[in-house]
Amino acid sequence: MKFNRFVFIVILSLVKTTTLVSATDAPTKSPTAPPTVYAGTSKWYVSYEDQVCKQDCEVADGSDCGGITRDSFTIANGLYATAGACCSARLSYLDVNYCEDRSLATPVGTDMYYAKQSDGYCVQDTGDTMANFDYESSVCRKDCDPDATGADPSCEVATLSTYIYYDDASTCCSSTLGWIPTDTCAAVSEGGTAASSTGTEKWYADYSGEQHCVKDCEYDAADASTDTCGGVLESTAGVMLYDEADECCAAKFSWLEADLCVELSAQANGGYTSKWYVSYQDYVCVKDCEVDATNNPECGGNPSDTSVRLFADAGTCCSSMLGWITSDICESFSEGGTAVSNDGTNKWYAMYGDNLCVKDCATGGADATCGGVIDNTAGVAFCDDAATCCEAKFTWVDKDLCEAVSNNAGSFTDKFYVDYANEKCVQDCDSSGGDPCGGNPDDLSTRLYDTKETCCSTALGWLKEGTCVANTDGTTATGSNNWYVDWGDSKCVQDCPESSGGNCGGLAEDWDLLYSSSTECCGRLPWVDVSSCT
Numbered sequence: 247m248k249f250n251r252f253v254f255i256v257i258l259s260l261v262k263t264t265t266l267v268s269a270t271d272a273p274t275k276s277p278t279a280p281p282t283v284y285a286g287t288s289k290w291y292v293s294y295e296d297q298v299c300k301q302d303c304e305v306a307d308g309s310d311c312g313g314i315t316r317d318s319f320t321i322a323n324g325l326y327a328t329a330g331a332c333c334s335a336r337l338s339y340l341d342v343n344y345c346e347d348r349s350l351a352t353p354v355g356t357d358m359y360y361a362k363q364s365d366g367y368c369v370q371d372t373g374d375t376m377a378n379f380d381y382e383s384s385v386c387r388k389d390c391d392p393d394a395t396g397a398d399p400s401c402e403v404a405t406l407s408t409y410i411y412y413d414d415a416s417t418c419c420s421s422t423l424g425w426i427p428t429d430t431c432a433a434v435s436e437g438g439t440a441a442s443s444t445g446t447e448k449w450y451a452d453y454s455g456e457q458h459c460v461k462d463c464e465y466d467a468a469d470a471s472t473d474t475c476g477g478v479l480e481s482t483a484g485v486m487l488y489d490e491a492d493e494c495c496a497a498k499f500s501w502l503e504a505d506l507c508v509e510l511s512a513q514a515n516g517g518y519t520s521k522w523y524v525s526y527q528d529y530v531c532v533k534d535c536e537v538d539a540t541n542n543p544e545c546g547g548n549p550s551d552t553s554v555r556l557f558a559d560a561g562t563c564c565s566s567m568l569g570w571i572t573s574d575i576c577e578s579f580s581e582g583g584t585a586v587s588n589d590g591t592n593k594w595y596a597m598y599g600d601n602l603c604v605k606d607c608a609t610g611g612a613d614a615t616c617g618g619v620i621d622n623t624a625g626v627a628f629c630d631d632a633a634t635c636c637e638a639k640f641t642w643v644d645k646d647l648c649e650a651v652s653n654n655a656g657s658f659t660d661k662f663y664v665d666y667a668n669e670k671c672v673q674d675c676d677s678s679g680g681d682p683c684g685g686n687p688d689d690l691s692t693r694l695y696d697t698k699e700t701c702c703s704t705a706l707g708w709l710k711e712g713t714c715v716a717n718t719d720g721t722t723a724t725g726s727n728n729w730y731v732d733w734g735d736s737k738c739v740q741d742c743p744e745s746s747g748g749n750c751g752g753l754a755e756d757w758d759l760l761y762s763s764s765t766e767c768c769g770r771l772p773w774v775d776v777s778s779c780t
Contacts, residue, residue, distance in 0.1 A: 681720030
């Protein structure tokens with residue numbers, strides 16, 4: 247009861263302290279002024295989407311305001327006093343001069359220079375555009391409006407925010423286009439025109455036609471001393487120049503045969519090396535000289551493949567590139583301008599489809615071991631005889647079988663292989679002779695055994711050897727006539743076909759123990775009377 251009174255008192259006190267307000271009462275206080283509108287901080291914050299910094303104030307004409315940020319994290323951690331400070335902190339991968347200028351509502355340019363790599367000069371960043379680094383143009387350009395009245399010829403609108411900016415064209419050229427003479431680069435960057443040149447007499451790569459190096463000088467067909475000239479370069483922007491032809495060839499045409507590149511460079515406007523190269527289709531070597539079938543039949547002109555090896559003489563070319571052809575014959579035909587009649591090498595090679603080896607000679611003749619002439623021996627391994635070829639190329643095939651069928655399709659090994667379907671072994675010999683001969687196995691990878699007994703015990707181990715051997719020979723097994731226990735009938739019987747009568751109980755199985763006499767066998771059945779044991 248004390249507990250209930252306490253609850254009642256608490257409830258009563260709560261009711262008494264509650265003050266109710268009528269809905270018709272006037273408000274205690276009315277607004278005295280309109281609410282204040284937030285106008286931003288006028289500081290700077292980053293816009294990663296636009297890759298610039300923006301001023302935190304309402305966008306308006308004539309101001310650099312980029313809009314008020316409402317992002318709480320930016321307000322707390324990402325506001326900066328100046329655009330430069332914002333750029334340095336948040337867009338440090340951009341040139342700070344570029345970023346600061348591009349953050350303005352109306353960029354005015356940096357008046358600095360950037361590289362134009364493909365053209366080999368720098369341009370200035372002024373007016374409505376700014377200088378930046380462009381590795382695709384090989385020049386330095388000024389970031390300014392090229393269409394403005396009285397525009398500097400070096401002006402070009404910068405399109406990338408990642409350019410590096412420089413105060414003048416010379417600094418831009420030396421910093422970013424170091425392989426181009428700085429004075430030349432600066433002159434072209436500032437004036438847009440390259441200085442006139444009679445050439446440097448150095449070597450450069452000529453990719454326009456036959457790949458070789460040429461000299462930076464004017465070619466005159468009437469002047470033999472200019473045979474190596476490829477013309478004067480109007481601009482050396484991005485062009486690597488070399489003192490010697492071999493240096494140029496090694497640097498620019500490393501995939502070409504070095505001697506050929508140098509020789510072609512020495513005869514830049516046509517000519518021949520007088521060296522020898524291989525012609526696989528004709529099985530000869532030909533000379534790099536002007537084609538003249540009547541007077542110089544050995545000449546084949548310049549090689550079509552400029553990566554081909556060149557040799558000083560036909561003999562070296564033949565021994566190096568056509569080693570399977572007798573060197574004297576190859577050299578004679580090469581120098582005489584006649585193709586070698588390829589009758590093959592008469593060596594052995596692998597014919598994988600048939601799992602055997604054949605000779606490199608024309609088919610259809612008296613030699614049945616010929617498998618046809620190999621037209622292109624590149625990568626083909628030849629062997630002196632069938633045995634060596636079989637051992638090297640067909641390790642999964644019985645060597646004797648491979649050699650036998652390779653030497654003659656009608657040859658045999660006299661070994662044995664299994665015939666699972668008929669539960670017997672078959673001998674690799676002429677099938678016309680009857681059992682056990684069955685001819686060559688259809689699958690030359692079939693395992694062969696030296697004897698029928700080994701074949702039976704290894705491949706048909708679940709058969710009694712006598713049965714397997716009899717099946718192999720095409721005969722009926724006779725058994726040993728020894729005695730064994732017939733546990734089903736509890737008596738002893740002889741190991742011989744039941745059809746033979748008497749005490750024959752059929753051929754014993756491998757697990758049956760054989761005894762030489764019935765008395766010894768009946769000793770295994772002591773509970774059976776001796777008179778009933780057989």
